[in-house]
Amino acid sequence: MTKVLVSDPIDQAGIDILTQVAQVDQKVGLSPDQLKNIIGEYDGLMIRSGTQVTSDVISEAKKLRIIGRAGVGVDNVDVPTATRKGVLVVNSPGGNTIAAAEHALAMMLALSRNIPQANGSMFAGGWDRKKYVGNELYKKTLGVVGLGKIGSHVAKVANAMGMEVIGFDPFVSNERAQQMQVRLSDIEELFKESDYVTLHLPRTPETENLVDIDLLRKMKPTARLVNCARGGIINENDLANALAENVIQGAAIDVYAKEPLAENSPLRAVKKGLVLTPHLGASTVEAQQNVAIDVAEQIRDVLLGLPARSAVNIPGLSAEIMDSLKPHLKLAETLGLLVSQISGGQIQKLEVRLQGEFAQHPSQPLVIATLKGLLTSALGDKINYVNASLEAKGRGIDVVEIKDELCPEFARGSLQLDSFSDKGGHSVSGTVFGDGDLGITSIDEYPINFVPSRHMLFTRHRDMPGIIGQIGSLLGKYNVNIASMQVGRRIVRGEAVMVLSIDDPIPSELLGSILSMQGINEAHSVTL
Numbered sequence: 292m293t294k295v296l297v298s299d300p301i302d303q304a305g306i307d308i309l310t311q312v313a314q315v316d317q318k319v320g321l322s323p324d325q326l327k328n329i330i331g332e333y334d335g336l337m338i339r340s341g342t343q344v345t346s347d348v349i350s351e352a353k354k355l356r357i358i359g360r361a362g363v364g365v366d367n368v369d370v371p372t373a374t375r376k377g378v379l380v381v382n383s384p385g386g387n388t389i390a391a392a393e394h395a396l397a398m399m400l401a402l403s404r405n406i407p408q409a410n411g412s413m414f415a416g417g418w419d420r421k422k423y424v425g426n427e428l429y430k431k432t433l434g435v436v437g438l439g440k441i442g443s444h445v446a447k448v449a450n451a452m453g454m455e456v457i458g459f460d461p462f463v464s465n466e467r468a469q470q471m472q473v474r475l476s477d478i479e480e481l482f483k484e485s486d487y488v489t490l491h492l493p494r495t496p497e498t499e500n501l502v503d504i505d506l507l508r509k510m511k512p513t514a515r516l517v518n519c520a521r522g523g524i525i526n527e528n529d530l531a532n533a534l535a536e537n538v539i540q541g542a543a544i545d546v547y548a549k550e551p552l553a554e555n556s557p558l559r560a561v562k563k564g565l566v567l568t569p570h571l572g573a574s575t576v577e578a579q580q581n582v583a584i585d586v587a588e589q590i591r592d593v594l595l596g597l598p599a600r601s602a603v604n605i606p607g608l609s610a611e612i613m614d615s616l617k618p619h620l621k622l623a624e625t626l627g628l629l630v631s632q633i634s635g636g637q638i639q640k641l642e643v644r645l646q647g648e649f650a651q652h653p654s655q656p657l658v659i660a661t662l663k664g665l666l667t668s669a670l671g672d673k674i675n676y677v678n679a680s681l682e683a684k685g686r687g688i689d690v691v692e693i694k695d696e697l698c699p700e701f702a703r704g705s706l707q708l709d710s711f712s713d714k715g716g717h718s719v720s721g722t723v724f725g726d727g728d729l730g731i732t733s734i735d736e737y738p739i740n741f742v743p744s745r746h747m748l749f750t751r752h753r754d755m756p757g758i759i760g761q762i763g764s765l766l767g768k769y770n771v772n773i774a775s776m777q778v779g780r781r782i783v784r785g786e787a788v789m790v791l792s793i794d795d796p797i798p799s800e801l802l803g804s805i806l807s808m809q810g811i812n813e814a815h816s817v818t819l
């Protein structure tokens with residue numbers, strides 16, 4: 292029975308999708324040890340930001356295939372460990388964009404008009420109209436740090452509200468910034484010039500403590516800072532001191548270095564100018580439905596053996612790409628399996644030659660599929676699209692990609708693998724025909740033409756009368772049925788290759804007998 296654990300509160304729409312394919316256990320509030328103790332039972336795990344999926348947790352997973360994060364940030368998942376274990380990590384990159392952008396805008400407005408303070412005072416019996424005079428956003432300068440999905444939506448709305456928007460994002464071009472009506476600046480200038488600064492960048496080792504007391508001191512004393520991105524980007528002690536010392540006028544914070552925010556956090560002790568929310572950026576009914584559906588559909592698909600839309604740990608391999616490249620990926624995997632089984636040694640280098648149509652597609656998915664095929668004989672079902680590149684690297688396989696847009700021989704191009712091992716080199720190539728069928732078109736540069744089948748016998752032998760008949764008789768003796776045969780050679784009576792498609796695998800004793808025949812240089816049993 293396929294089982295999925297849901298360990299954070301998830302919208303029912305997502306649960307309904309998961310129950311189409313699995314038994315769904317909803318267990319919210321598990322301690323790290325409780326999660327470790329039960330994770331071994333599950334094929335899928337669905338979380339929000341509350342569950343910490345540490346390396347310890349992933350190490351205890353016996354059959355986990357997918358971790359689905361109903362949201363954007365996967366900083367609560369040890370992605371490198373998941374990748375090593377071949378566990379796919381998926382998220383919902385766009386499901387809560389609007390919710391998070393609107394929360395940041397709400398925080399700016401709340402700060403400028405003292406709404407939380409005025410609200411608190413009203414419920415305490417007050418009526419203070421002088422104390423809560425605020426500021427308008429109109430004609431003020433907004434600095435947006437991180438101009439991705441959320442930052443660009445904030446910029447759009449701020450522009451519409453009559454703000455001047457400046458931005459800092461090292462990965463955004465001037466053209467893109469112009470389209471967003473944002474003037475690019477460096478980070479120090481942005482902090483100096485802005486009346487409001489809003490953060491919309493990820494937390495990474497480079498962005499941790501990015502906003503410290505030095506940067507805060509660059510801000511205007513009337514400036515306000517909003518963080519609805521990730522905790523840890525602002526140094527919380529420095530912010531508390533800056534507010535206490537009137538270095539800046541205000542701040543509104545939704546996310547914290549450590550969540551939930553500790554009771555004795557210096558932020559909770561700030562007396563004025565600070566608005567805090569408990570990581571509510573994505574907490575709208577609409578966003579929670581969006582992310583639950585988006586991620587549950589991906590978990591369902593992966594458990595059914597289909598690709599995911601937003602895989603975090605196989606970049607460049609979206610469901611769309613996998614769908615459009617289906618036969619090409621199948622060929623890449625088949626050639627990888629084939630070359631690994633005829634190589635017979637520890638492969639040290641693999642050249643992946645993409646020609647014609649193959650060179651026009653993104654190469655990364657095709658290389659990953661090749662490596663998956665290459666390592667399947669050694670690792671069985673432990674190898675998949677998630678960990679193939681990492682496993683190949685770990686085994687010291689040097690992968691070289693060669694692209695050639697021309698391919699005069701085959702209308703749809705061809706893919707060739709050249710492997711180099713301690714036992715010498717081998718080469719296989721193939722193509723995809725118009726109807727999506729696969730064809731193997733050469734082995735060790737001997738032209739050949741066959742449709743790959745589950746079981747095959749491959750030989751390199753002297754091209755001399757009687758040798759093929761002898762192999763046929765031996766197979767007959769072992770009751771192995773031949774489905775088809777293909778022979779390729781370059782010189783008459785030189786060396787030739789033969790591929791037999793057979794109905795059953797070759798027993799090792801039979802392979803030994805074939806290898807001991809006169810004129811046989813190599814014989815390999817191949818299973819795809």
Ligand SMILES: NC(=O)c1ccc[n+]([C@@H]2O[C@H](COP(=O)([O-])OP(=O)(O)OC[C@H]3O[C@@H](n4cnc5c(N)ncnc54)[C@H](O)[C@@H]3O)[C@@H](O)[C@H]2O)c1
Pocket residue numbers: 363364384387388391436437438439440441442459460461462463491492493494497498519520521545546570571572573574
């Ligand atoms: N508060 C919430 O509930 C909530 C909800 C959703 C997203 N988020 C967070 O909001 C942030 C933005 O999310 P998004 O969906 O817009 O992501 P995104 O990937 O679309 O955009 C992030 C942008 O940050 C930029 N960036 C990266 N490093 C930078 C740096 N050092 N300086 C400046 N810019 C840098 C990137 O180039 C990118 O354009 C993320 O941290 C995400 O986790 C929070």
Ligand SMILES: O=C(O)CC[C@@H](O)C(=O)O
Pocket residue numbers: 339340341361362363364365387570572573574
């Ligand atoms: O799950 C949540 O509510 C937080 C989501 C948000 O931080 C995200 O990264 O998508």
